[in-house]
Amino acid sequence: MISRKCYEDFHAGFEFDFRIAGLTANEIMEFAASYDPQRFHLDENEASETHFGGLVASGFQTQLLCFGAFCREVLLDSWAIGAPGIDSLKWLRPWYPGEPLDGNVTLISRRLSSKRNDRGYLSFQLRGNVDGAPLVAMDWVVMILTRNGAAKQLE
């Protein structure tokens, strides 16, 4: 368990690249029905009458799929213990069915907690593009145990 990455194992400049295959119209509509049932996410005909000109993914679906890729490949192999929030999330253009998304997460900076000596904070920037055009940008902070913090939890 201690082999999972701790605060000390992450350094500014760390990068993680990922790719999400284009979504199908059904995947977009199913997510929308559960979580964001606005007409341009839920119904192809109604969407075609809006300024989007067709069905587009909920921005929350974009956010979750990008975070999920990072979570599975990076966070699950670490002593991350949650996040205090999202500092900024920008949806820069609509995401249409069939468009693959190229993503990158970069560790911008890190700092130890001033209050608790068992943890630190990692500041990440996530960027997603479609065909080179910026589609989503998210900046957020992840809390993570230090090596000592992780060792204490295993005692």
Place this chain on the structure above:
Amino acid sequence: MISRKCYEDFHAGFEFDFRIAGLTANEIMEFAASYDPQRFHLDENEASETHFGGLVASGFQTQLLCFGAFCREVLLDSWAIGAPGIDSLKWLRPWYPGEPLDGNVTLISRRLSSKRNDRGYLSFQLRGNVDGAPLVAMDWVVMILTRNGAAKQLE
């Protein structure tokens, strides 16, 4: 269709209250398996060994359930046309199974677009509490057509 609310129908101070019944452990774990498979969202035993002391909902699930309540009751009856992003999202304490969440969304301010004469922007603040203790806070902006913009779309 034009009977849906336009920019002009929303005024600063508008409020929407909602309540979300406590989540079951299964609802928390199912969401986590799809979108945020960190151990404290996914597995009761592993969660009990973390600083949370038990299973807690993914902050993204909190965000989506709160947004969804607002979306269904307010946005769907409007000419909202999406959002440029989230200005700030804060998770202020963990959300454990069985805790009902009391939510409020307040319209803080509105402004017309300086570039497009068919739309404006509504700045909302969402707050969610459990037993009076702040649990989630989200500030974001919704784009919405003006009455003229909506009329043009119906032509």
